[in-house]
Amino acid sequence: MYDKYRIKPNDNLKSIADQFNTKPEVIMDINNIFFADEFRVGMDIIVPKSKEQYFNTYTIEAGDSLYKIAQKYNINPTLLASLNGLNMDDYIYPNQEILIPKSGYSYYITAEGDTLDTVANMFKISKLDLLNQNETIYLLKDQVLVTKR
DSSP, X not given: OEEEEEOOTTOOHHHHHHHTTSOHHHHHHHTTOOSGGGOOTTOEEEEEXXXXXXXXXXXOOTTOOHHHHHHHHTOOHHHHHHHTTOOTTSOOOTTOEEEEXXXXXXXXXXXXXXXXXXXXXXXXXXXXXXXXXXXXXXXXXXXXXXXXX
């Protein structure tokens, strides 16, 4: 998944890469650019769509559990597990990274039988807003949908 980004004054390849949680080489590669000095202010480039928009990452430490992490970040432990493709009884390991949902957003894990109408009604937004806030919606079981509160 990619977004378009317009280079601003004081941007450099590293700052852009950091902003989108990637490496400068990735930015150069997806834009078919071979030298960093080819980037210019006002130029539109392609950047990876950042998971950072809706999530922070957390590195598991010894003694952590999904319950402890959920309590620390004041989130539902079942949601935390689901967002990371885990079950509540799965083991987590030190140095493993997981996604932590950012506040200010609502998260929903789709269930079998969901429709755009039912999910939009649940979020109390229009179907168009739901589609605009989620790049791809399959409405298959276990898809994560996000909307701004």
